[in-house]
Amino acid sequence: MDEERILEEMPQRLRHLRQRAKDEKKENKRYFQKLGRRRPKELDAAVALLHEEVFQDTDCLQCANCCKTTSPIFRDKDIERIATHFRVRPGEFVEKYLHIDEDGDYVLNTAPCPFLGSDNYCSVYDIRPKACREYPHTDRKNFYQILDLTLKNTMICPAAFEVVKRLREALPM
Secondary structure, three states, rough: OOOHHHHHHHHHHHHHHHHHHHHHHHHHHHHHHHHHHOOOOOOOHHHHHHHHHHHHOOOHHHOOHHHHOOOEEOOOOHHHHHHHHHHHHHHHHHHEEEOOOOOOEEOOOOOOOOOEEOOOOOOHHHHOOHHHHHOOOOOOOOHHHHHHHHHHHHOOHHHHHHHHHHHHHHHOO
């Protein structure tokens, strides 16, 4: 799906998030650079607490922007598990749904995700890829290792954007 069509189909609140994330990208990037150099010992605990707070008020089913605009990375275990679910060989699953991207990772051929329903429910939710289970990765240990990824996720996920916004307030650099 091309960028223009994604923007046209995106609800107004997500277009607004995208603009806010673009507006704050430089500031967030500078903040993350300082955070990466200093690596405060309370970083993981602070991010985990903020993640819990933000997700108490977040209903991913109202958004599903991650599933509509990006692809998770599919690891071999994910491919085998989902292929087994569909009763096909892993190679058949790959051939039908995946391709290898420029980083050498298996990703979906299309967006939105072919397993996303019109009601924003995932048809493979119980066996979804690890990357989907962990998204937007804001409760991860060693958070400093995924600062670049988190910056990208603020453009996609309202919850990731809010976690980063609150993090800048909680741990000023």
